[in-house]
Amino acid sequence: MNITRKNFKETFPLIVESINEADFLAIDGEFTGLTNGRKSHSFDTPEERYHKLKEGTCDFLLVQFGLCTFTYKHEEKKYISKAYNFYIFPTPLNRQASDVRFLCQASSLDFLARQSFDFNKVFYEGIPYLNPAEEQSLSDALQERHNQSMNNELTYVSPSYESPAFKGPLVIPEEHKSFIADICKKIETFLKDEQETSLQLPVCTAYQRKLIYEAARKRFKMGIQLDTQTAENRDRFIVVKKASEEEKKLVEQKKREADWEELKDAVGFSNVIREITRSGKLVVGHNMMLDLMHVLHQFASPLPEDYEEFKSLAHCVFPRICDTKLMSSTNPFKVNIPMTDLGNLTKILERAPFAKPNIEFAAEEHSYSTVANQLHEAGYDAYITGLCFISMANFLGTFQVPIPSRIPANSPLLEPFVNKLYVMMVVDIPYMNLVGADLKPNRDHVFHVSFPASWRTSDIVQLFSAFGHVYIAWINDTSALVGLNYKDNAGLVMKTIGEGESYKIQTYKDYCQTTQV
Amino acid sequence: MNITRKNFKETFPLIVESINEADFLAIDGEFTGLTNGRKSHSFDTPEERYHKLKEGTCDFLLVQFGLCTFTYKHEEKKYISKAYNFYIFPTPLNRQASDVRFLCQASSLDFLARQSFDFNKVFYEGIPYLNPAEEQSLSDALQERHNQSMNNELTYVSPSYESPAFKGPLVIPEEHKSFIADICKKIETFLKDEQETSLQLPVCTAYQRKLIYEAARKRFKMGIQLDTQTAENRDRFIVVKKASEEEKKLVEQKKREADWEELKDAVGFSNVIREITRSGKLVVGHNMMLDLMHVLHQFASPLPEDYEEFKSLAHCVFPRICDTKLMSSTNPFKVNIPMTDLGNLTKILERAPFAKPNIEFAAEEHSYSTVANQLHEAGYDAYITGLCFISMANFLGTFQVPIPSRIPANSPLLEPFVNKLYVMMVVDIPYMNLVGADLKPNRDHVFHVSFPASWRTSDIVQLFSAFGHVYIAWINDTSALVGLNYKDNAGLVMKTIGEGESYKIQTYKDYCQTTQV
Ligand SMILES: Nc1nc2c(ncn2[C@@H]2O[C@H](COP(=O)(O)OP(=O)(O)O)[C@@H](O)[C@H]2O)c(=O)[nH]1
Ligand SMILES: Nc1nc2c(ncn2[C@@H]2O[C@H](COP(=O)(O)OP(=O)(O)O)[C@@H](O)[C@H]2O)c(=O)[nH]1
Structure with a gap:
C-alpha cells in the first residue's frame, strides 16, 4: 500500500x-x-x-x-x-x-x-x-512568534516574506514611494466607504507587499486587517478588510490553532x-x-x-x-x-x-x-x-x-x-x-603499506611474493592493507621486507596505534 | 519540443x-x-x-x-x-x-x-x-584498455565488475571452490561436444562471475569466448562460446568500435x-x-x-x-x-x-x-x-x-x-x-560592525540612531555591513561611535583590506 x-x-x-x-x-x-x-x-x-x-x-x-x-x-x-x-x-x-x-x-x-x-x-x-529536536525548536519559535504578536502592534506581518536584508524598520526606496502612496490612498478611500467590506490590492512583488504591510501598519493603527492571497495563476496580492479588534482577535486565534496543527502534521x-x-x-x-x-x-x-x-x-x-x-x-x-x-x-x-x-x-x-x-x-x-x-x-x-x-x-x-x-x-x-563489544580477530598476518601513487596491484604482489598469495585492501592511491593467505608466514614479513626505499611497511597493530593518535 | x-x-x-x-x-x-x-x-x-x-x-x-x-x-x-x-x-x-x-x-x-x-x-x-577534460580522460582510459587487451591474454575481462578490493589476481575463496570447479567441468564438456556452439552458465553474483572469468582465462587459454548477458528479469549470467582466434578478433574489433561510439554519445x-x-x-x-x-x-x-x-x-x-x-x-x-x-x-x-x-x-x-x-x-x-x-x-x-x-x-x-x-x-x-573591470562605487557611507550573537536589527539601528536611517546587510549572526541613508553623515561615524565595549566598527575600506589579507 x-x-x-x-x-x-x-x-x-x-x-x-x-x-x-x-x-x-x-x-x-x-x-x-x-x-x-x-x-x-x-x-x-x-x-x-x-x-x-x-x-x-x-x-x-x-x-x-x-x-x-x-x-x-x-x-x-x-x-x-x-x-x-x-x-x-x-x-x-x-x-x-x-x-x-x-x-x-x-x-x-x-x-x-x-x-x-x-x-x-x-x-x-x-x-x-521532523526529528524531536527540530520539532522542539519549531515549537519554541512558533510560541515566541505568537507571544510577540500578542505583545506588540505588529499583528499583521507578512507571513511569506522575511529577507534577512530587510529586518529593520523599512525606509521606502525612492522608486516605490509613489506606488505605496497610491496604495495608502486606496485604503483610506476604502475605509471611508461604508458599502465595501474588502479591498483587493494590485498584484505586486514580495518586496512591495512587505512595504505595504509596513506602511499600512504605520498609517492605519486600527480597524483593518491585511492578508496575502494567491490567485489561480499564482500571482500574490494583498486583501484589505475592515475588522474590529474583536474580530481581529478571533481570526488571530484561529490562525494560531492552525499553526499548531500544521506543526503536528510536519512531524509526519x-x-x-x-x-x-x-x-x-x-x-x-x-x-x-x-x-x-x-x-x-x-x-x-x-x-x-x-x-x-x-x-x-x-x-x-x-x-x-x-x-x-x-x-x-x-x-x-x-x-x-x-x-x-x-x-x-x-x-x-x-x-x-x-x-x-x-x-x-x-x-x-x-x-x-x-x-x-x-x-x-x-x-x-x-x-x-x-x-x-x-x-x-x-x-x-x-x-x-x-x-x-x-x-x-x-x-x-x-x-x-x-x-x-x-x-x-x-x-x-x-x-x-549493538549490545556489546565487537569481535577483535587476530590480524597479525595483516600489514599496512604506503607507496608512490604509481604503484599497481602487481607491485604489491611482487613485494610480498616471498610469502605466497596476498589479499589487498586498497585504502587510497598510496596505501593499502595487505593480508597474507598463509598466516604462518606473518612473523617473517617485517624482518624480510620491513625496510624499503620506495615504500613504508607497518604491522596492523602499529598501524592501528598510529592512526588512533 | x-x-x-x-x-x-x-x-x-x-x-x-x-x-x-x-x-x-x-x-x-x-x-x-x-x-x-x-x-x-x-x-x-x-x-x-x-x-x-x-x-x-x-x-x-x-x-x-x-x-x-x-x-x-x-x-x-x-x-x-x-x-x-x-x-x-x-x-x-x-x-x-x-x-x-x-x-x-x-x-x-x-x-x-x-x-x-x-x-x-x-x-x-x-x-x-561530459566536459572536454572528462571526455579526454575517458578517451585515454579507453585507448589504454584497448591497447592492454591487445597486448596480453586478458581478452575477456568482465566489463561490469571491478571492485577495488579485488584488483589482484584472485585467490578463489574456500566457499566458492566447488562452484568454480563445477563450472570449469561444464566448460570442458562443452568444448568437447562438437554439436554445441554456446553454453549458458547459471545465474550468479558479480563476484562469482569475476571468479569464473579469471578461472576460465587460466584454464582454457584458447578457443573460447566469455560474455556476460542480462536476462529479461535482470539476472546476469555468462555465455560461453567456441571461437577461433580469427572470430575472437572480429568480435573484439566490433566491441571497440561500439566503445568509441558510446563515448561519443556520452559527450551528449x-x-x-x-x-x-x-x-x-x-x-x-x-x-x-x-x-x-x-x-x-x-x-x-x-x-x-x-x-x-x-x-x-x-x-x-x-x-x-x-x-x-x-x-x-x-x-x-x-x-x-x-x-x-x-x-x-x-x-x-x-x-x-x-x-x-x-x-x-x-x-x-x-x-x-x-x-x-x-x-x-x-x-x-x-x-x-x-x-x-x-x-x-x-x-x-x-x-x-x-x-x-x-x-x-x-x-x-x-x-x-x-x-x-x-x-x-x-x-x-x-x-x-565580463569584458572589463567592474564598477567600484564610493562606499564611504558603509561600515562593518561585529557584535554579540544576541544583537538584533534594533540594536544596530540604535547604535546608528544619531545618523538617521540605515540599511543593514547581515553577513552572519555576529556581523553586518551598515549603509547610511544620509551619506553626508559618513564622516562623523568613526569619531562618534568608533569605540564600543560590546561591538567593533570599521570603515568599509578598512574592512575590505582586512578581509583580503
Ligand atoms: N533592494 C531591493 N531588493 C529587492 C527588490 N525586489 C526584490 N528584491 C530582492 O531581490 C530578490 C530577487 O527578487 P526578484 O528580482 O523580484 O526575482 P527574480 O526576478 O525572479 O530573480 C528578492 O529575494 C529580494 O531579496 C527591490 O525592489 N529592492
Ligand atoms: N569477499 C567477498 N565479497 C563479496 C562477495 N560477494 C560480494 N562481495 C562484495 O560485497 C558487495 C555487496 O554484494 P552483495 O552482498 O552480493 O549484495 P547485497 O546483498 O545486495 O548487499 C559487493 O559490491 C562486493 O564488493 C563474496 O563472495 N566475497
Whole structure:
C-alpha cells in the first residue's frame, strides 16, 4: 500500500494498529545515493565502518521506506502480512523550518530509475518529517512568534516574506514611494466607504507587499486587517478588510490553532518510527546497517560522533533487530546459501532444505506477488525480507525434536542473531554488535603499506611474493592493507621486507596505534 | 519540443541548424537547488558574489535547459522561433566515468514540483554530458584498455565488475571452490561436444562471475569466448562460446568500435553548448548569472578559483550575451517597469509604451502559448526571455527617427547591455562586466560592525540612531555591513561611535583590506 502526504494522516491509525498486532516487523529503505568520501574496505573494524558511513552516506536522503508487519494466526497456522510503502520528503514547513540540502549519486538514481522508481511521487507527495529536536525548536519559535504578536502592534506581518536584508524598520526606496502612496490612498478611500467590506490590492512583488504591510501598519493603527492571497495563476496580492479588534482577535486565534496543527502534521513520518520504537517489536532487515543509520539520522537524531553513543541510540530506537544478511551468511544457513543478495536469497529459501512459509496478505491493497518482481521497491523488499526471516527461523526449528510448526520472533533459537548488524565485505568480523563489544580477530598476518601513487596491484604482489598469495585492501592511491593467505608466514614479513626505499611497511597493530593518535 | 536521451541523437542536426540560422538565442536553466553556504548580501562586489555562488551553488545540478532560437523573416516582418526543452542527467557511462554526486535543496524541488516539473523524465531519460577534460580522460582510459587487451591474454575481462578490493589476481575463496570447479567441468564438456556452439552458465553474483572469468582465462587459454548477458528479469549470467582466434578478433574489433561510439554519445548535451559557442550568436537570458555558471561548470570546465579566469572562460564559451533582467532594471526601461521578475516583465512588455513582438513558432512541436502558463519550464522561460528581449530592443528603436521596424541583435543600440550580467540585490553595482573591470562605487557611507550573537536589527539601528536611517546587510549572526541613508553623515561615524565595549566598527575600506589579507 503506497503511503504519501495525501493519505498519511488518514492511514496512520491503521499503521499503528498493524504494528501493535504484529509478531514482528520488516523494514527496508531506498536512498538517493550510497557512497561518498572514504572507501570501505575488507579490514575495516565495525567502528571504522561506522565512521566512514556516517561521513559518507548520511548526506544522502532516505526517500522510500518499506514497512511490512507479520502476524501469526495460530488457528490457521499462517502469517498475515500488511505491506506499507512510504514516500518520504522533507518539504520545509515554513521559513523557520530548515531547508534540507541533500546529496544524490547519479548511479544510484539511475539504478532506481531502472527499477521504475517514481521520483515524482517523492517530490510531489513525499511525507514530511521532523526529528524531536527540530520539532522542539519549531515549537519554541512558533510560541515566541505568537507571544510577540500578542505583545506588540505588529499583528499583521507578512507571513511569506522575511529577507534577512530587510529586518529593520523599512525606509521606502525612492522608486516605490509613489506606488505605496497610491496604495495608502486606496485604503483610506476604502475605509471611508461604508458599502465595501474588502479591498483587493494590485498584484505586486514580495518586496512591495512587505512595504505595504509596513506602511499600512504605520498609517492605519486600527480597524483593518491585511492578508496575502494567491490567485489561480499564482500571482500574490494583498486583501484589505475592515475588522474590529474583536474580530481581529478571533481570526488571530484561529490562525494560531492552525499553526499548531500544521506543526503536528510536519512531524509526519517520524511518528511511524516512534510507534515502532514504542512497540518494542522485533525489526528485521536485510543488510540493514545503512537503513538503520539513515532512519536514526533523519527521524531520531543526527548520528553521534561517538561510536558507543551510536550503539546506544540504535538500541534505544530499535530495541530488538535482526539482519537476514547476517543470518544467511552464518551457519547453519551459509552452507546451503551460495548467494545472499535479497533477490537470490528469497528464491533459495523457497526450496529444500528450506520451505516457503505460509503467508497471506491481509487485503488486496497490502499485497505483493513474489511473481511480479517488484524488487527494490521498499515495501516489497521489506515483505520478502520478512519471508526470508520466517523461512530461516523455521529452518532452525528443523533441528528440534519434534519439529515445531513455526519458530516465533521471540524464540531463544534466534538470540544469536539478535541486535547484530551485518558488516559488508569484512571477512573476519561478520557483524557489529549493538549490545556489546565487537569481535577483535587476530590480524597479525595483516600489514599496512604506503607507496608512490604509481604503484599497481602487481607491485604489491611482487613485494610480498616471498610469502605466497596476498589479499589487498586498497585504502587510497598510496596505501593499502595487505593480508597474507598463509598466516604462518606473518612473523617473517617485517624482518624480510620491513625496510624499503620506495615504500613504508607497518604491522596492523602499529598501524592501528598510529592512526588512533 | 522536449529533448531527452531518447530523441537527442536524431534531433541534434535540427538543433544545430536552428542555431545556425538564428539571429539570436535565448536560454534558461532549472536547478536542483539555489543557495548553500555563505549568504549573498547587498554590498557584495561582483567578485565576492562570484566566489559565494561558486562555493554555494555549483554543487547543485542543472537538470533542465531551455534553448529558444529566433530568426527574423524580413519579408514577413516577424520572428520565427523554435523552442527546445532539454532534460539533462549525468548517467555514468561506465565504471571509468565519474559517478557524479550532486546536491538538492528541498525547497527548490518542492518549488519545481509545484510547477509540475517531471523529475522522472530527468532521471529516466536525461541526456548525459561530459566536459572536454572528462571526455579526454575517458578517451585515454579507453585507448589504454584497448591497447592492454591487445597486448596480453586478458581478452575477456568482465566489463561490469571491478571492485577495488579485488584488483589482484584472485585467490578463489574456500566457499566458492566447488562452484568454480563445477563450472570449469561444464566448460570442458562443452568444448568437447562438437554439436554445441554456446553454453549458458547459471545465474550468479558479480563476484562469482569475476571468479569464473579469471578461472576460465587460466584454464582454457584458447578457443573460447566469455560474455556476460542480462536476462529479461535482470539476472546476469555468462555465455560461453567456441571461437577461433580469427572470430575472437572480429568480435573484439566490433566491441571497440561500439566503445568509441558510446563515448561519443556520452559527450551528449555538451555538444549543444559547443555549437552555441561555435555559432558566436548573441545569447539572451534573464537574471542569467547562475545559468551561466552552471552551464560552464557542467559542460565546459569546473569553475576557476580566479575571478578574472572565470570572466575569460565565460566570454570564451559565450562570446556575446545579454541579460534581460539587467536591461529591464536600467533606463530607459526601468521607469516603465515596476516588476522585473520574468513572469511580470513579460506581461508589462506586452503593453504600452512597449509592444508585443510579432512572433510565430516554426512548427507545432516548437510551440508554447503565452496563455497556458508554463512558467518555469526552461524551454518556455527561454522563449519568453526572447520575447522580452525583442520588445525591449524594439523599444530602443522608438527613440530613433524614423522608427525602424525592428532592432536586430547586433545593433549598436544594444551594446551598453552586452556582456554584462545582472547582480541580484546589490543597489550600487548593477552588473558584472565580463569584458572589463567592474564598477567600484564610493562606499564611504558603509561600515562593518561585529557584535554579540544576541544583537538584533534594533540594536544596530540604535547604535546608528544619531545618523538617521540605515540599511543593514547581515553577513552572519555576529556581523553586518551598515549603509547610511544620509551619506553626508559618513564622516562623523568613526569619531562618534568608533569605540564600543560590546561591538567593533570599521570603515568599509578598512574592512575590505582586512578581509583580503
Ligand atoms: N569477499 C567477498 N565479497 C563479496 C562477495 N560477494 C560480494 N562481495 C562484495 O560485497 C558487495 C555487496 O554484494 P552483495 O552482498 O552480493 O549484495 P547485497 O546483498 O545486495 O548487499 C559487493 O559490491 C562486493 O564488493 C563474496 O563472495 N566475497
Ligand atoms: N533592494 C531591493 N531588493 C529587492 C527588490 N525586489 C526584490 N528584491 C530582492 O531581490 C530578490 C530577487 O527578487 P526578484 O528580482 O523580484 O526575482 P527574480 O526576478 O525572479 O530573480 C528578492 O529575494 C529580494 O531579496 C527591490 O525592489 N529592492
